[in-house]
Amino acid sequence: MSSLFETGLEPTEANYATLSPLDFIARTAEVYPDYPAVIHGGIRRDWRETYQRCRRLASALSDRGVGKGDTVAAMLPNIPAMLECHFGVPMLGAVLNALNTRLDAGAIAFMLEHGEARVLIADREYGEVIRKALSRLDNPPLVIDVDDPEYGQGTAISELDYEDFLAGGDPDFIWQMPADEWQAISLNYTSGTTGDPKGVVYHHRGACENAMGNQAVWSMGQHPVYLWTLPMFHCNGWCFPWTITAFAGTHVCLRKVDPEKILQLIADHHVSHMCGAPIVLNTLLGASEAAKSGFSHTVQAMTAGAPPPAKVIEAVEAMGIQVTHVYGLTEVYGPVTVCAWKDQWNDLPVEERAAIKARQGVRYHTLAGLMVGDPESMEAVPKDGRTVGEIFLRGNTVMKGYLKNPEATAEAFRGGWFHTGDLAVWHPDGYVEIKDRLKDIIISGGENISTIEVEDALYRHPGVLEAAVVARPDEKWGETPCAFVTLKPGAQDVTEKDIIDFCRERLAKFKLPRTVVFTELPKTSTGKVQKFVLRDQAREL
Template identity: 50%
Template sequence: MRADYEALKPCRANYVPLTPLSFLARAAAVFPDDDAVIYGSYRATWRQVQARIHALADSLRARGIGLGDTVSVICPNIPQMFECHYAVPLAGAVLHSINTRLEADTIAYMLGHADSKLVLCDSAFAPLLRAALALLGRDIPVVDIIDDQAGQGPGFGGDDYEALVAAGNAGFAGVPVEDEWQAIALNYTSGTSGRPKGVVYHHRGAYLMALGTAAGWSLPQRPTYMSIVPMFHCNGWNHPWAMPIMGARMVFVRDTTAVKMYEAIRAHKVTHFGAAPIILQMLADAPKDVKGGFDHVVNAFTAGAPPPAAVLEKMRALGFEVMHVYGLTETYGHVTQCIAREDWADLPAEQQAEMAARQGVGFPMLEAVDVVDRETGAPVPEDGETQGEIVMRGNVVMSGYYKDAAATGAAFKDGWFWSGDAAVKFPGGQVKIRDRLKDVIISGGENISSVEVEGVLFRHPAVALAAVVAMEDAKWGEVPCAFVELREGASATEAEIIAFCRERLAGFKCPKAVRFEELPKTSTGKIQKFQLRARLSA
């Protein structure tokens, strides 16, 4: 390289570490008096939201929260949860959003593994958090989030979220992000093991994910976004960090029923939202007197499981333009998108829906995505038949697994992140998942580890062997089905097994059906799950 070019160095004038926190400052400056947050009767402008966030960040610092500390939040999609996505990293800390659907044992494990220093808890989940803290065996300070519009109880009865906001300095500038590789969030995913793994996001990735989402979704200025994707799922697919870019109005719906969502769409002219296929099905199958009543196009992202083509067809007929996207917790959420091609327009509606169910091509913020042969690493041909594994590379791939170097090394190989999902490629590079290499069941957008469920089944005194596989379900897409081999002389009923699981697992993880039979095994005693799947489809 010429010396003249090498002499040009980064300085404060031409280099600033990337962080999505800058989007908040811009929104407050460009759209100061425009609505930012709508939740029932509550309204707040971008200027007001910024002031609340900076005040909360200042109060967190006053409580001793510092650089790299983990702050856990257990809260549904309400304005306070959105504020935490900025206030926690503004204090220099790392946001850990907890899945509200998990059981106490898993939450206890997460709090301990994440080294949580503080928990902000919506009072509706206070009993769950109390049980988790009891299992953890140590106290963690808790701040109550009281949602007056939901009529929630007093929570832990100690520090209060609104009191922290009131006590903080709205002029607090925040802790400067000196290194864009600095962690911004910690999210947990079950994968194939019984215990979840901590996935670390950095500021650079979150910044680029937000910008890429705005570009890939073709977000207009001032969209009206309905917050449906749980913010404990990949930080709401990073949408909380993307919406300020375009000065969005964000509509929050605590209870995601079809009635509530359609009411919000009509009342606020919602233009965009993201949701798992189960939510789309809920909207499509709502009673006639509930759905409809709007004359504008509503754009939706859907991910979490391949959406049934029939659901996509129904949604389009109702006035929804649905784009199928794909990603993992390890990729900050969606990193591929199914972009409709012009030549699809002449196809029958059913065939168009089939095409739209593909995982598609990479978003602008993803450097590369491919389907490769697992043995050779060579790309598979674009024939729609040859199966390989989806691999990805780019700035929106996680930093790694928290405190798990072995798992990080296994995920990163030959310059790629290996997804564990088996897929094929069509002409033009369109990707479509054929099967999952991991034994993960995706039910209504929730990942369920079959190993975890099997571990519970094995604790039943009548169970000798157990295997859990995915069973098709019209409502949830997939649900767990347990195959159980009983001990000699023992007896149990389906209802007893399911009840046993319900005492030890979150409801969505429990088997919805139990089959009692001898399990197929290899010569070494390994259970042949492919045969069990075949039995379900027979």
């Protein structure tokens, strides 16, 4: 029997519209046309012009036959063209594939072919690697060359210039919202440290919701001034191209992470918000004292990735940069949990506050479900702050799935949850704290050792710049912690004994690193430490 409130009450054009971040720019350009939208070197654009440029891009792509379901790849740094791609491409119903600018030719060729890119918009800085990638393809895409005036180097990748291409488009191009919010809006590839990278597909609804989730958890308000320290190619910049646009903010572009430049831009443009991995925050600590004292306002910084060491959080906040810790993955549009702050924590000692802030926290308003559970039984673990389980997520901000990979998609969604592969505990207050990756946990003499806990202790050593811990085979204990450490300049006299003695004061005996290797840490193109490489090295020691 039908419900009283369902009979005859159907969705119509009057009471139902699909969710998409595309409407954000239309509203902002209508309400705040003269407000600043983009700052890039000497370039200043308002929202009227930025919207027109996005429509020109959509129009020009349409003239080249690009339409619904087609893939448009972009190999661009954090420049205005990349922001324009986040709106101009999906205005056609096409799918944006933002490529990692640190990848080699083989990986780029794989992604262009796997994603069936019709068009590639590429900056001249990457001309050489793009040419090598295209030479591997039987059916290469149409290439559009971007000559960024802030770079002024490199050689043209194509005779088709981006600015000329836009000039041929219609600034009043009439575009359509997607008829179905489940329609794909972007394609992002995982790092692929083992095997081929997987293509993660986002939809309009998820992009819209996570963009709003960013605002909700960060209380950004109207007209934020956002500095692009986070790559826009990474999970579509954690959906911030859409968030900042929705609230008529200003996008301050930055081609390359440079601590002195970051601090200068913060001072010059009164930057209010920025995002990045903990390594970005760490680099700021090495900037000159003049640069660090060049601004007096508080800057909000959102960080994710490996949990930032408490020592880093302490030092950065002493500079006037307030840290918010979030957690997410490529498969969930970037961050979906946040260490939501509580007033009673303000009175705790600095070190305790930083330790709490390093937790991954609670779910975004826009994430339907978060659970720490047993990977096999799928039963929730107790909220005791001790029992380790895997983090599971569900909701609209979980990917559609992996492109052309139904087996991996089915495995990722087994049991009605997305399996993150991250191990965590659930605290009594409901806050999640990651202890390790499922594949990284060290089991020594039957005891579980969190590599993250050991790394946090290592980062507290004044001579340590970077640290990573992996398991090393041991005849007696099965596995013991092996620490790989990069020392700060001027700390080259630090010894293995110094490191172990330092950790002895902060860790239980069974958790101490038995081996310390001083070296540069191997990393993926997205800056993640390649622990599988370190594990191989540890086995050979």
